[in-house]
Amino acid sequence: MLRKALIVLLSVFCLTRAASAVTAVPVLMFHRVCDAPKYPEEISTAQLEALFNFLWKSGWAPASVSDLAAGRLDEVVPRGKKPVVLTIDDGHPSVIYSAAQHPALKLNNRKSFLTVLCETCRAHRLEPRATAFISESGGYFGGRERLSSALARIHNSAPNFEAGYHTRAHKLMKSMTPAQFRAALVSQREQFRSLGVLKSIAPVLAYPYGIAPAFGPQSILKELGFTAAVLAFAGNGEQKFSRIPRCRYDGTLKSDRFLIPRTSIGARGYAFRKKGSFVIDPIADFKKDTAFPDVTYYVSKGKR
Numbered sequence: 518m519l520r521k522a523l524i525v526l527l528s529v530f531c532l533t534r535a536a537s538a539v540t541a542v543p544v545l546m547f548h549r550v551c552d553a554p555k556y557p558e559e560i561s562t563a564q565l566e567a568l569f570n571f572l573w574k575s576g577w578a579p580a581s582v583s584d585l586a587a588g589r590l591d592e593v594v595p596r597g598k599k600p601v602v603l604t605i606d607d608g609h610p611s612v613i614y615s616a617a618q619h620p621a622l623k624l625n626n627r628k629s630f631l632t633v634l635c636e637t638c639r640a641h642r643l644e645p646r647a648t649a650f651i652s653e654s655g656g657y658f659g660g661r662e663r664l665s666s667a668l669a670r671i672h673n674s675a676p677n678f679e680a681g682y683h684t685r686a687h688k689l690m691k692s693m694t695p696a697q698f699r700a701a702l703v704s705q706r707e708q709f710r711s712l713g714v715l716k717s718i719a720p721v722l723a724y725p726y727g728i729a730p731a732f733g734p735q736s737i738l739k740e741l742g743f744t745a746a747v748l749a750f751a752g753n754g755e756q757k758f759s760r761i762p763r764c765r766y767d768g769t770l771k772s773d774r775f776l777i778p779r780t781s782i783g784a785r786g787y788a789f790r791k792k793g794s795f796v797i798d799p800i801a802d803f804k805k806d807t808a809f810p811d812v813t814y815y816v817s818k819g820k821r
């Protein structure tokens with residue numbers, strides 16, 4: 518009797534698990550490359566190379582936020598590979614320059630994010646795809662006056678490495694009114710237009726500090742022509758949420774495309790209620806954040 522009850526219980530458990538299974542795409546968030554990382558936003562050249570080599574060897578392939586939002590992962594990711602979306606916030610110069618390539622900027626990185634991505638992708642016959650969300654206060658890759666040449670530099674080595682919106686002033690949007698939110702987006706769009714780069718910017722947004730306005734910005738984003746917006750971490754980007762970020766995907770993006778959660782990847786981590794930061798291993802961190810029994814990862818059907 519007990520045995521029977523146990524079997525019934527077990528099958529109910531399994532059925533519930535099956536019903537709640539999620540097909541997901543991990544969306545990773547990076548910031549800066551620094552070979553002596555002190556902050557959770559930094560990762561060293563060696564760690565980035567090791568992480569990408571591990572990912573491409575383990576069957577993952579890079580994609581951009583626009584690839585995800587447009588539902589074109591099957592077109593851009595080779596058949597049988599699992600897409601992982603790469604995002605880099607702020608537009609720090611180390612995204613496109615090494616310390617040696619631009620001594621005036623006083624960087625501390627052997628290679629840029631772009632170079633590491635291109636080199637590791639080439640070695641695994643993959644196309645470098647990613648999204649850099651840029652902010653004027655975050656640096657615009659070394660300055661507003663250099664933005665156009667910086668975007669050309671990216672385009673020359675990786676045509677599918679896109680740049681998107683991260684606002685000019687990088688102000689927290691959580692308590693913004695709809696008018697303030699709209700003004701922040703329009704201001705960056707008009708600046709891109711006056712700098713002559715609007716055509717090279719993808720209509721995708723990363724909320725500053727990863728937190729969306731509380732009023733619910735979806736209708737304004739749609740009206741302004743945005744196709745996706747990303748958070749940092751789970752929930753609304755606030756680290757008090759311990760849930761693991763998941764981006765539901767099953768051929769088309771099923772979750773809200775204006776509230777896409779991301780996983781932060783760096784050499785150090787923050788933890789809620791824990792003071793300061795602590796050293797982490799980016800590869801171990803990625804494995805931990807993607808190993809859940811109720812999550813399976815989208816596999817490209819490879820349409821080309």
Ligand SMILES: [Zn+2]
Binds near residue numbers: 606607687
């Ligand atoms: Zn930022």
